[in-house]
Amino acid sequence: MKKPAVFFDRDGVLNEDSGYVFEIGKLRWIDGAREAVKIANDAGYFVFVVTNQSGVARGLYEETHVEALHKWMADDLAIIGAHIDAFEYCPYHPDAVIERYRQISLRRKPAPGMINDLLERFSVDVGRSILIGDKSTDLEAARAAGIHGCLYSSGNLAQFLRPLLHLHGSKSR
Structure with a gap:
């Protein structure tokens, strides 16, 4: 049986975007982010992170x-009984200084590759x-994968998410 999913961008949505966040000690959760993940879990949604x-x-x-962060x-979310079903990230960039990462990737948003990979692995x-x-690149990736994209700018993420789950969870295909 298929179930709905919430795909979260990471930097600027789940955690404050202070520029290239990779150190555990520097990660600051967005207000209500951990609770938003738990709300989605409790509502029966898959929860995924897709991040360039x-x-x-x-x-x-x-x-x-990236993997350690x-x-x-995941461990910090587990403290409140929340979980992410899968983290996907794209390390590639066409202007990379590290040659092995210098490429155009279908996984890099606005391309939908990370989302499509999750759609293949999960029901x-x-x-x-x-x-x-x-x-806008997040929303473009969502649109390309056939998913409804919602633009988050600030405020409590749990309060932002609640009405969206109610609105989209009641739709059927």
């Missing part, structure tokens, strides 16, 4: 830093799913 991480391509940090985020009800992002 060009800092890897720019040589600012390594993929191991995601593990820390997602696309018509009842949403993506929450803070940039």
Whole structure:
């Protein structure tokens, strides 16, 4: 049986975007972000994170830093009984200083590759799913994958999410 999903962008949605966040000690959750994940979990949604991480391509940090930060985020969410079903990130950038990451990738938003990869791996009800992002590229990726995109700019993320789950969760395909 398919179930809906909430796709969250990371920097600027789940955590404050202070520029190339990769250090655990510097991650600051957005107000209501952890609670938003739990609300989506409790409502029966898959919860995914889809994030461009060009800092890897720019040589600012390594993929191991991204993975360690995601593990820390998962552990911190578990404290309140919340979880992320999958973290997806794209380390590629066409202007990368690290050659192995210098490429155009279908996984880099605004392309829908990360979302499409998750749709292949999980039984997602696309018509009842949403993506929450803070940039037009997030919304473009959602649209390209057939997912409704919602632009988040500020405020309590849990309060932002609640009405969206009610609105989209009641739709059927």
